[in-house]
Amino acid sequence: MTLASPDRRRPDAPSRRGTPLTWLRSGGLTRLAFALPMILVFAIFSWTPIVRSVVMSFQRTNLLTPAEWVGLDNFEAVLNDPLLGTAVVNTLYFAALALVMGFPIPILMAVLMSEVKRGKGIYSALAYLPVVVPPVVAVLLWKVFYDASPDGVFNTMLGWFGIGPQPWLQSPDMAMPSLVIEATWAAAGGSIIIYLAALLSVPPELYDAAEVDGASIWRKAWHVTLPQLRGVIFVMLILQILATAQIFLEPFLFTGGGPNNSTVTVLLLIYRYAFQNSLGGNYGMATALSVMLALFLAVLSFVYFRLTNRWSQS
């Protein structure tokens, strides 16, 4: 293929973009035909529900009788709900616990596993196994493990070390940490695999050089591995923050938000608005809070990427 000369290309370019005929001749219709099925699928299953829920946040409806416009009433009602504060604090608590417990563990495991010389595949498979278990099954299994009686699985194990039975999910203080432990177990496998893949891209010369300099395994991890993984870590961090802000499955299945509202999260509150006292449901309040959450997360992601962009590239 030969390059067109600059003076021929410039005058043509605007007219190519502007005329429908040239667009048609250059295969625009074919491109559109290729994209159409995907556009339709997105429009029907993604964009329409998003637009509909934004509209619904300004309405009062029971999905049967005609919807009624109520302006910002739904937003006002959500902001005046005393449970919103509890839900936000609980969600932040979950996110903080998940960061403290759940974020370093996969990195640590991945670094340790990458150091293993033999049977790396077995360790990867074992680490990934919890991800294979369907989430609902995993939660219901853990619910059995968390049985608060002295015969419960975890309480029996604690008993071996002379520790008395714990109330786990039955106590407002312990319920949230119990949820985080299960969530960490369930999600760690996926993160480990991603970190392991990222570790493969670290040039081995860096380790060789560090070894020649007499660096220990921890110094290598700190000075070589972590800086090299920085980009992946930043992405994983924002993904985890977004996921924890939308935590629903664990509180819904483990505790239903109890005991005493200690595990009500923002998403569970949205669910409660829409469905718990349903019979016509407060879909307006549910979608209003959903819109607020989505906007908050969008702003958070934008700020986060602006802040971390320079660091991850440097």
Place this chain on the structure above:
Amino acid sequence: MMSIGRRTTVAGVSLAAGAMLLTACSSGEGGETASSSDAGGSTIELRVATFPPGADAAAYEAFATQEAQFEEANPDIDVIGVEYEWTGPTFAVQLAGGSLPDVFTVPFTDSKTLLENGQLMDVTDEIEALGYTDSFNPVILDGVTGADGHVYGFPRQAYAMGLHYNRALFEDAGLDPDDPPATWDEVREAAKAITEATGKAGYAQMAINNTGGWQLTAQTVARGGRTQVDDGDGTYTSTINNAGTKATLQFLHDVTWVDDAFGYKVDLDWGTINQEFAAGNIGMYTSGSDVYTALVRDFGMDPDQYGLTVMPLEGEEPGTLGGGDIAVVSPTVDDATKAAAVKWIDWYYMQKLMNEDAAVADAQALAAADQAVGTPVLPVLSRELYEQSQEWIADYVNVPVDQMAPFTDRIWDQTPVGEPKGKTQEIYALLDPVVQAVLTDEDADIDALLTQADVDAQALLDQ
């Protein structure tokens, strides 16, 4: 590089795929309508609620027998049984999405809200044509009558709250299962004895998914309190902060923290408490008098272990909270389907309450499939008709009647009290955390909890 001709072909295929997808979506909707009714054809397909998911095969056998009997008498109606369980969360979306059966049942508590929301079909003319509007217990019929005076459903079954107990655990604890507790103090003593002897929960109570508020209300009524006053002008006043509710919470606190007899689970609802009780892990709990069927059919309880007595009553003007459900027609069906639905409701739910042949046929079909016949309920029609119907089916009764005698002998002496009408489920939901607080915090301030709940409930009622 792909040639232009080939590119066009692939693009054509993509377009065709998109078109097929759209066709699939639209034909799905069409299919739904066709299955729900077929007014133009010779037979009408009628989708009716059967049992909650998890019911055993024998229940379906009994249903199949009844379905065949009905279709023989009504050859123009094709009955299609649909698994169904009333759940508030999914009701509105199922209704909007068209996946509800044409005939289903809803609890009394929700019927008022539903009919006010326009979510139930008006059946005034049909129920009058059948000629038994006047036979209903007026208090019960009031629950399905709208502000416009129209009737929106057929009350088909009612229950009173009772104290269910495990006879085997009573014996293990050295208690007499034929002489169950008659006061709340005796309940505490029995619970303590059971836990000490067996390590099982002597007493348990529902606390989540609105059932905590439901049972708190039931026990408040049993202690002479009321959680709400009907002002008679469409408004309600919350009276949650009353002596009965306080005494109930104090009782729960003492069973849990003083007697250590509550067990370990504070996160039980209607289904899970039945499951735990059927598995022999709970000595006593309160629930509707009709749960025997579910305990045995859905949770495999050994009938010999089951015992039922009335709620202990205390205080001034105590009563027993009642409830029940109504058979209703989906508001979205056409006239032909509605007529078929009313025929089915009359045949399947109502005739056995007032007609000897229907009562016997129903009991026969259930008994043949080893399903519970004779579970204690309250009459939706008159007491005389109910007692008469019990005589008709006496030969088929297969529940342990003697073990339910402490309930059936005394229930008529108790005053039935309806559930609070204003924002019933919302206020039950509000009371769940109050019950949970007492069960999980030894130092819970009951007065402060009740003061706050009362303010929150009134705010809901004033909306």
